[in-house]
Each structure stands twice: as structure tokens, then as C-alpha cells.
Amino acid sequence: MVTRRAVVTGASSGIGEATVRDLRARGWDVVGVARRADRLQTLVDETGASAIACDLTDEDAVAALLAELEESGPVHALVQVAGGARGTERVEDARVDDWQWMYDVNVLATQRLVAGILPQLRRAAESDGHSDMVFVTSTAAQIAYPGGSGYNAAKAAESMLVKVLRQELNGEPIRVVEVAPGMVHTEEFTLNRLGGDSLAAEAVYAGVEKPLTAHDVADVIGYALDAPGHVNLDLVTMRPVAQSAQHLLARGPLRVRGGEG
Numbered sequence: 001m002v003t004r005r006a007v008v009t010g011a012s013s014g015i016g017e018a019t020v021r022d023l024r025a026r027g028w029d030v031v032g033v034a035r036r037a038d039r040l041q042t043l044v045d046e047t048g049a050s051a052i053a054c055d056l057t058d059e060d061a062v063a064a065l066l067a068e069l070e071e072s073g074p075v076h077a078l079v080q081v082a083g084g085a086r087g088t089e090r091v092e093d094a095r096v097d098d099w100q101w102m103y104d105v106n107v108l109a110t111q112r113l114v115a116g117i118l119p120q121l122r123r124a125a126e127s128d129g130h131s132d133m134v135f136v137t138s139t140a141a142q143i144a145y146p147g148g149s150g151y152n153a154a155k156a157a158e159s160m161l162v163k164v165l166r167q168e169l170n171g172e173p174i175r176v177v178e179v180a181p182g183m184v185h186t187e188e189f190t191l192n193r194l195g196g197d198s199l200a201a202e203a204v205y206a207g208v209e210k211p212l213t214a215h216d217v218a219d220v221i222g223y224a225l226d227a228p229g230h231v232n233l234d235l236v237t238m239r240p241v242a243q244s245a246q247h248l249l250a251r252g253p254l255r256v257r258g259g260e261g
Contacts, residue, residue: 002128005029005073006225007117009056010081011049012039014186015136018214019079020049022222029073033065034082056082056109066116075120077132077225080110083158085140085193088147102154110135110158114165121174130173130229134221135162139182139237143246151193166234175232177224182239182246185211207251211240 006023010016011032020032020043030049032040033056040051050072054065069075083106086098114133125131141159144152159178166176183205190201205211217238224233242250 002076003027003029004076004128004225005031006077006079006132007031007033007069007075008079008081009033009113010083010136011043011051012036013188014081015181015184015214015217016079016081017043018218019081019221021047022215022218023079023225024049026222026226028077028225031069031072056113057104059112062109062112062116066120069117069120074124074127075117075131076124076128077134078113078117078121079134079136079221079225080113081136082109083136083155084189085151085154087150087195088193090147091149094150099150099153102150103157106154107157107161110161114161122172125173130175132175132177132225133165134177134179134224135159136217136221137162137178137180139180139239139246141180142237145246166232173229175224175229177221177233178235179217179220179224179233180235180237181212181217182237182243183208183211183249184214184217186214208240208242208249209252209254210242212238 006028008016008019008030011020012034020030023030024047032043032049032051033054034040035055037053040053043049044051052065052068054061056062086101087094121131137159138155140148140152141155162176162178185205190204191198194200220236220238242254
């Protein structure tokens with residue numbers, strides 16, 4: 001039985017870190033990729049994964065990453081988690097630098113990595129039956145909301161990249177999966193988006209009963225990768241029960257309406 005190897009980006013925190021841990025528990029060989037080498041080393045020590053420090057917005061760094069992966073063994077799956085948001089300003093007040101950063105990390109980095117790693121995924125699919133690409137986008141790719149324009153635009157672009165890629169790979173045994181989470185309470189995403197304002201970040205989740213966790217998303221990713229090779233989860237949109245839609249969020253305990261019976 002082949003031990004499958006996955007490359008997980010954004011592995012230093014949040015959904016990426018949780019995915020490394022989940023896949024290792026499922027028996028996968030995992031390479032965690034992120035910019036912060038110290039955080040990666042802790043993950044390696046605790047999980048037995050391997051790691052490569054890399055800034056996915058740096059073309060030379062990605063070339064070095066791909067070369068190291070090529071030398072160290074087959075790649076059966078790419079899990080592209082790396083990305084992020086900056087700012088909640090209106091369109092008229094937004095900083096172009098923030099938009100540029102969001103497009104770089106969510107879209108251009110994804111295209112660069114996909115283009116570079118596809119030859120390795122093709123070889124793995126040819127020798128072992130199939131290979132996989134999983135992309136973590138966001139419900140922000142599906143529904144616009146005030147203050148979300150830059151992130152909406154970047155994630156919508158990434159989501160469209162995924163949809164086009166799936167069609168372009170039609171006929172090849174390579175699955176292309178998109179997981180689009182709604183509200184996920186992680187340690188860094190909202191904090192980074194709000195410029196490090198911890199009080200404002202915690203207010204986003206205040207009173208929401210059980211937002212999604214990074215582990216919840218990682219569990220779905222693991223299921224998608226472990227599903228039979230002919231089964232493709234094109235798009236999984238997942239939200240906490242308290243978030244019925246992008247704009248409809250319950251704060252306070254969830255409780256059944258009406259009387260008994």
C-alpha cells in the first residue's frame with residue numbers, strides 16, 4: 001500500500017496547521033509549508049511531519065520549494081491553505097497596498113504553486129492511480145458584504161481559478177476540490193485582518209455559539225482526500241449552525257423556538 005504524501009501550505013497556524021495534524025493522524029506523509037520556520041519546527045517535533053519554509057509570493061523561493069519536493073519523494077496531494085485578508089474598509093477608503101497583498105497571497109501565489117507542482121502530481125497520479133489538489137477559499141468568494149470588497153474580490157478570483165483548473169484537467173485522474181468555510185475562529189486570521197486589534201477581533205466572534213474551528217475544516221479536507229479516488233468533492237461550503245448565511249449570524253445560545261411537542 002502506497003503511503004501518500006501531501007504538501008500543506010499555510011502550515012504555521014490555523015487551518016493549515018490543523019490539516020497537517022489531521023493528515024498525519026490519518027497516516028499521510030506530510031510536508032508543511034509556511035514562512036515561519038520556528039513555527040514549522042514545532043509542528044515537525046509534535047507530529048513527525050517534515051517542513052519547508054517558503055514565502056509563496058517569492059518566485060525564487062517557490063522554485064527552491066519545488067526542487068526540494070522533487071528530490072525528496074512523490075507528491076500525491078497539494079492542500080493550498082495559505083492566504084489571508086487585510087482591512088475592512090469601504091471600496092472608496094481601501095488601501096491599494098492591502099488589495100495588492102491579498103491578490104498576491106490568495107491568487108498569484110496559488111497559480112504559481114499549481115503551475116509548478118502539477119508535473120509532480122501528474123507523475124504520482126500515473127504511478128499510484130490518482131492525485132489531488134484541495135483549495136481552501138471562503139464563503140467570501142460567494143457572497144459580497146460591506147467592508148469585504150478586497151477579500152471578496154481576491155477569494156472570488158481564487159475560486160474561479162479552481163473551477164477553471166478542474167475543467168482544464170478533465171480526463172486526467174487529478175481531483176480538484178474547493179472547501180469554502182464561513183466563520184472560523186482561529187488565532188490569527190481576523191487579528192491580522194484588523195491590524196492586530198485583539199479586542200476588535202474577539203468582538204467578531206462574541207456571543208456566537210460554536211464557530212467553526214480549524215480542526216473542523218481540516219476534518220473535511222481529510223475526508224475529501226481519503227474518499228475513493230473516483231469521488232470528487234467539487235465544492236464544500238461549510239458554516240457554523242449559528243451562521244445561516246453570510247449576513248445572518250445568531251449571537252447568543254441556539255435554542256428551539258415554540259412550545260414543547
